[in-house]
Amino acid sequence: MTENFTRVFGATKPVIGMVHIGALPGSPLHDPSLDLLAAARADLLALQAAGFDAVMFGNENDRPYEFDVDTASVATMAALIGALKSEITVPFGVNVLWDPMSSVALGAATGAAFVREIFTGTYASDMGPWTPDAGKAMRYRNRLGRSDMAMLYNVSAEFAHSLDQRPLADRARSAVFSSIPDAVLVSGQITGEAAALPDLEAVKAVLPDMAVMANTGVKHDTVADVLAIADGCIVGSSLKVDGDTWNPIDPERAHDFMKRVRHARG
Numbered sequence: 495m496t497e498n499f500t501r502v503f504g505a506t507k508p509v510i511g512m513v514h515i516g517a518l519p520g521s522p523l524h525d526p527s528l529d530l531l532a533a534a535r536a537d538l539l540a541l542q543a544a545g546f547d548a549v550m551f552g553n554e555n556d557r558p559y560e561f562d563v564d565t566a567s568v569a570t571m572a573a574l575i576g577a578l579k580s581e582i583t584v585p586f587g588v589n590v591l592w593d594p595m596s597s598v599a600l601g602a603a604t605g606a607a608f609v610r611e612i613f614t615g616t617y618a619s620d621m622g623p624w625t626p627d628a629g630k631a632m633r634y635r636n637r638l639g640r641s642d643m644a645m646l647y648n649v650s651a652e653f654a655h656s657l658d659q660r661p662l663a664d665r666a667r668s669a670v671f672s673s674i675p676d677a678v679l680v681s682g683q684i685t686g687e688a689a690a691l692p693d694l695e696a697v698k699a700v701l702p703d704m705a706v707m708a709n710t711g712v713k714h715d716t717v718a719d720v721l722a723i724a725d726g727c728i729v730g731s732s733l734k735v736d737g738d739t740w741n742p743i744d745p746e747r748a749h750d751f752m753k754r755v756r757h758a759r760g
Contacts, residue, residue, distance in 0.1 A: 495725070496676045498644040499705045502585050502607045503547065507721055508707075509755050510548045510587065511541035511748065512730030514739070515574060517555040520564035534574055535581065537743040541733075542583055544748035545756075550587040550610060550728065551575055554685060554739065559621055559653070563593040568600055575604045587646070592621065594631040601643050602635065608644035609635075610679065610709075610728070612651045614669045619654035628673035647675035648709055650693070652684050663696040670704055679709035679728070686731035686739050687711045694723045713737075714751055718758035 502508075514537070516530045517523035534551070541549050551574075556567060568590055575588070587608035590596040594611040601609040613631055617624035628647070635643055649666045650656070658665055666678050680689040680697055688711030698706045708720045708727040720727050733748045735741035 495703070495705050496644070498608075498642060498676045501642070502644050503726070506547060507724070507759065508547040508726040509717075509752065510550050510726070510728045511544075511546040511733060511743075512554075512728065513537045513541065513549055513551045514554045514730060515551060515571060517557075518553055518564075518567040518570045520566045521553075521556040523555060523557060530570070531574055531577055533742060535578055538578055538581065540743040540745045540748050543745065545752040546584065546748070547726075548585040548587065548607070549582070550589060550608075552589040552610075552730075553591055554730070556591065559591050561592055561621060561624070563590050563596045568596045571600055572603050575600075575606075579604070587644075592624070592651075594626050594628075595634060598631050598635045598638070598640075598643075602638040602640045606643060608646055608676070610646040610648060613645065613647045613675070614649065614673050615651065615665065616657045617651050617654035618657055619651065621653070624651065624654055628669075628675075632674070644676035646677045646679055646707070647673065648679040648681055649697075650679075650681045650689070650709075652681050652687075652710065661696070662693055663700045666697045666706075667700045670701060675704075677705035677707055677725070679707050680724075681709040682711045685710060688713070688716065691719060691723060694720070698723055698725075714747075714754055717751065717754050721755065721758045 585607040589610040613628040705725040712727045731739040735744045
């Protein structure tokens with residue numbers, strides 16, 4: 495594990511719960527009548543009460559997604575996180591879909607412990623050609639004085655097909671060598687869809703000393719199997735009312751999920 499990963503998460507396989515902020519100003523789905531802060535606060539407090547190791551704030555509701563996110567959206571996320579800062583009791587991270595530079599800027603501005611994004615690879619996607627630049631993003635992080643902020647690289651982008659036809663394990667191993675992430679994340683095809691266990695196994699097999707995490711689709715009845723392979727996971731949809739990505743966190747589902755995590759950890 496990298497120094498940054500260990501500093502943020504310690505020795506425990508971390509389980510990170512998602513706070514999906516409602517559609518932000520500038521997004522077609524934004525509803526000015528909704529109280530974004532109250533909704534984010536409720537989800538944050540539910541995740542912390544359930545015992546999640548960390549939380550991550552993301553803008554999953556800002557569809558259609560963009561590569562160059564509106565400044566107003568990023569500013570609003572920063573304002574919301576700032577308003578909640580005194581209530582956050584666990585390490586927190588951020589993700590501005592699908593904009594690595596905005597994600598790094600938001601993380602630096604809010605004091606986030608980690609940031610998640612697609613930092614490497616070349617993809618054909620719903621949003622068009624996808625060509626992130628890990629070197630630019632990491633240099634930006636360091637220029638902002640946040641070399642301590644852990645960078646979690648999703649190496650199997652949702653809503654996209656990799657134009658690099660090397661096997662996923664080879665792409666992950668290459669990304670670690672070339673682009674020095676603090677963790678490698680393995681995803682399903684879309685939000686809420688599980689990463690295939692054979693993909694997790696293959697990536698972990700070639701990266702035994704690197705944190706490899708399941709990024710999407712971890713469910714109550716699969717979390718034990720996932721944690722038997724992976725070094726942690728990120729979960730959102732499974733914790734929501736009726737398991738629906740766009741609903742608020744269901745406190746009972748969140749508590750049950752972490753009960754299963756504790757049992758799996760032994």
